[in-house]
Amino acid sequence: MIKIPPQPCDYELPDPKKSALIVIDMQRDFMERGGFGDSLGNDIDALRPAVKPISRLLELFRKLELMIIHTVEGHAPDLSDCPPSKLRRGEATLKIGDPGPMGRILILGEPGNGIIPELAPRAGEKILTKPGKGAFCRTELELFLREMGITPLIITGVTTEVCVQTTMREANDRGFECLLVEDGTESYFPAFKHSVLQMVRAQGGIVGWTAMSHNIIQALGGGQ
Ligand code: TIU
Numbered sequence: 001m002i003k004i005p006p007q008p009c010d011y012e013l014p015d016p017k018k019s020a021l022i023v024i025d026m027q028r029d030f031m032e033r034g035g036f037g038d039s040l041g042n043d044i045d046a047l048r049p050a051v052k053p054i055s056r057l058l059e060l061f062r063k064l065e066l067m068i069i070h071t072v073e074g075h076a077p078d079l080s081d082c083p084p085s086k087l088r089r090g091e092a093t094l095k096i097g098d099p100g101p102m103g104r105i106l107i108l109g110e111p112g113n114g115i116i117p118e119l120a121p122r123a124g125e126k127i128l129t130k131p132g133k134g135a136f137c138r139t140e141l142e143l144f145l146r147e148m149g150i151t152p153l154i155i156t157g158v159t160t161e162v163c164v165q166t167t168m169r170e171a172n173d174r175g176f177e178c179l180l181v182e183d184g185t186e187s188y189f190p191a192f193k194h195s196v197l198q199m200v201r202a203q204g205g206i207v208g209w210t211a212m213s214h215n216i217i218q219a220l221g222g223g224q
Pocket of ligand 1: 024025030037040073133158159160162163164188
């Protein structure tokens with residue numbers, strides 16, 4: 001039994017082999033100039049601080065041979081999986097599917113839709129593509145986790161209040177024990193990140209737990 005000192009109380013990992021690190025949407029489309037996030041008018045540099053903590057967690061999970069799942073938000077080139085509401089939404093200079101400096105915006109397989117090089121998936125790590133904000137919406141994630149016997153999920157990625165929070169809530173309702181990594185997630189809006197961390201762990205952990213990456217790394221025997 002491994003105990004991580006997070007909030008609101010200790011998060012218990014009965015068997016780390018049955019846990020997964022989920023890295024949500026660490027894509028060029030959200031992190032780099034000319035991508036989807038930038039076209040929506042966001043300050044993309046606000047997301048950078050999450051990269052190092054996620055990289056350290058990836059390193060440890062790889063060393064311990066624990067499950068790693070990367071998610072990618074993107075759509076088929078013909079946009080058949082993109083609801084018209086999502087296509088219309090926002091005041092982006094470039095809409096989903098439009099050609100941009102890194103290829104078509106938020107389209108699977110385009111250079112800009114890929115995961116940033118610092119966090120590139122390695123062989124054997126699952127890459128889950130998803131058309132929505134939540135990783136359980138129109139994907140095989142729940143079936144995959146159940147087949148693998150995974151229940152505790154250690155959640156990282158961007159953006160905190162959009163894809164990360166949606167996924168964490170979806171997972172919580174499905175009975176997964178979720179731990180959100182405080183320094184392994186970022187938002188374009190710092191106040192939104194702060195609020196999500198608070199609302200997740202309020203009411204005795206109504207949605208789950210939060211902890212700093214160094215506490216998780218230490219609990220798993222990774223040191224500093
Ligand atoms: N716009 C925004 O904050 N996020 C997204 O559109 N997708 C994810 O959070 N991945």
